[in-house]
Amino acid sequence: MKVKELASYCLNCKTKPCAKGCPLENNIPDVINFVKQGKYVEAYNELSKTTIMPSICGRICPHSKQCEGKCVRGIKGESVQIGKIDSYIGDFALENNIKYEKKDTYNKYSVAIIGSGPSGLTAAAFLAREGINVTIYEKESHLGGLLVHGIPEFRLDKDIVRNVIQNILDLGVKIENKSIVPNINQYDAVLLSTGANEPIKLNIEGEDLEYVYQANTLLQEGNHPKYDDKTVVIIGGGNVAMDAARTIKRLNAKEVIILYRRSENEMPAEKNEIIEAKNEGIKFIFNTKPLKIYNNNIECIRTESDENRNLKDILNSNYSINADYIVSAIGSKIDKKFINEFDLELNEKGYVKVDENNMTSKNGIFACGDLIGTKATVAFACRSGRDSAENIVRFLNN
Numbered sequence: 001m002k003v004k005e006l007a008s009y010c011l012n013c014k015t016k017p018c019a020k021g022c023p024l025e026n027n028i029p030d031v032i033n034f035v036k037q038g039k040y041v042e043a044y045n046e047l048s049k050t051t052i053m054p055s056i057c058g059r060i061c062p063h064s065k066q067c068e069g070k071c072v073r074g075i076k077g078e079s080v081q082i083g084k085i086d087s088y089i090g091d092f093a094l095e096n097n098i099k100y101e102k103k104d105t106y107n108k109y110s111v112a113i114i115g116s117g118p119s120g121l122t123a124a125a126f127l128a129r130e131g132i133n134v135t136i137y138e139k140e141s142h143l144g145g146l147l148v149h150g151i152p153e154f155r156l157d158k159d160i161v162r163n164v165i166q167n168i169l170d171l172g173v174k175i176e177n178k179s180i181v182p183n184i185n186q187y188d189a190v191l192l193s194t195g196a197n198e199p200i201k202l203n204i205e206g207e208d209l210e211y212v213y214q215a216n217t218l219l220q221e222g223n224h225p226k227y228d229d230k231t232v233v234i235i236g237g238g239n240v241a242m243d244a245a246r247t248i249k250r251l252n253a254k255e256v257i258i259l260y261r262r263s264e265n266e267m268p269a270e271k272n273e274i275i276e277a278k279n280e281g282i283k284f285i286f287n288t289k290p291l292k293i294y295n296n297n298i299e300c301i302r303t304e305s306d307e308n309r310n311l312k313d314i315l316n317s318n319y320s321i322n323a324d325y326i327v328s329a330i331g332s333k334i335d336k337k338f339i340n341e342f343d344l345e346l347n348e349k350g351y352v353k354v355d356e357n358n359m360t361s362k363n364g365i366f367a368c369g370d371l372i373g374t375k376a377t378v379a380f381a382c383r384s385g386r387d388s389a390e391n392i393v394r395f396l397n398n
């Protein structure tokens with residue numbers, strides 16, 4: 001369907017429920033209104049007030065839980081396809097080389113951003129647009145964080161990511177690759193945006209055996225074992241488990257099984273990711289918890305949840321599943337070793353503690369994104385990056 005047809009389905013609600021459902025609070029009704037009139041540049045300019053990643057978010061946001069989930073059209077039928085409209089407008093701007101406007105106001109402040117995932121990149125763009133000198137420090141040889149080395153290519157075209165990043169660099173943002181801890185005293189403010197990518201351990205016997213892998217590491221480094229004719233069991237129920245399973249299936253594994261300790265309805269993964277995984281032949285085993293890994297087997301126990309979602313093991317329901325490879329995908333946490341170098345306080349969940357201005361326990365050091373425990377989605381990371389940029393500008397001008 002053409003983008004104007006998608007837009008014409010929108011009712012242009014005065015109360016903007018879709019915008020309230022968007023973590024970035026994009027002004028969706030006004031954007032769609034421009035699209036209806038074929039005014040794509042104006043639509044892009046409106047989107048650019050709140051986001052630099054419509055091409056990316058339009059493709060990989062969990063829309064049904066965010067903007068589209070709040071769309072009034074969805075009450076009696078299908079929601080407006082906001083994600084498709086956003087990505088069309090973002091792509092239009094990339095294809096037509098539409099650049100961000102930049103204030104050449106003062107240029108007297110310098111800010112270091114450590115980590116170039118969506119939160120750091122968004123902050124960089126919003127700061128640079130204000131005329132602030134920005135240097136990004138990134139430990140990998142590429143920019144983009146999980147947009148590049150997490151979300152697989154079959155869900156997010158990396159050329160688009162590279163083009164989005166180039167637009168940000170064109171604002172004059174400088175890059176220091178592989179410089180891990182800069183001399184922060186040379187900057188007026190520092191923003192930490194290093195994500196939360198340390199795998200959480202299963203804490204069961206056998207998890208360090210050579211045929212047990214971490215999903216984050218496999219997806220990030222891409223150095224998979226040979227899966228031909230092999231059975232691979234993925235432990236976990238989130239989007240990372242789905243991405244690992246779907247990637248491994250594409251790498252020719254004979255059988256890929258997702259093992260999840262709760263029921264299908266309780267899975268944190270996006271519904272359409274689960275449907276896609278099933279369509280691709282991935283099998284699911286629900287209400288099963290791993291207890292031990294031994295001799296290419298996983299000893300498991302069946303589980304059930306009560307009405308309060310408390311999970312309990314079903315006595316004497318132990319059984320074993322055979323697997324050539326086992327991949328753990330039960331979540332990730334921050335790199336405390338790196339954060340300790342800054343001597344910052346953490347919150348009760350183990351993320352970097354920030355106040356309402358995104359400032360950490362140290363004056364002038366800010367933090368954003370997964371590092372502070374935003375909801376582990378790109379849009380929430382971007383929002384946190386944008387808020388940090390606004391707070392840093394206020395801090396510098398005070």
Ligand SMILES: Cc1cc2nc3c(=O)[nH]c(=O)nc-3n(C[C@H](O)[C@H](O)[C@H](O)COP(=O)(O)OP(=O)(O)OC[C@H]3O[C@@H](n4cnc5c(N)ncnc54)[C@H](O)[C@@H]3O)c2cc1C
Binds near residue numbers: 062
């Ligand atoms: C497999 C997978 C699939 C996902 N799918 C989706 C999805 O479909 N939709 C969605 O909305 N979200 C998805 N997410 C979540 C989303 O990618 C993250 O929430 C988001 O990328 C967090 O952004 P961030 O900027 O906080 O951190 P990251 O993207 O993790 O970026 C952190 C950056 O900091 C760098 N860094 C780390 N330590 C240092 C250091 N010491 N010095 C310098 N640089 C450093 C890293 O190399 C990286 O570039 C997915 C995540 C994964 C793992």
Ligand code: SF4
Binds near residue numbers: 009017019080082
């Ligand atoms: S809620 Fe749906 S119909 Fe209403 S303005 Fe937003 S996208 Fe359009």
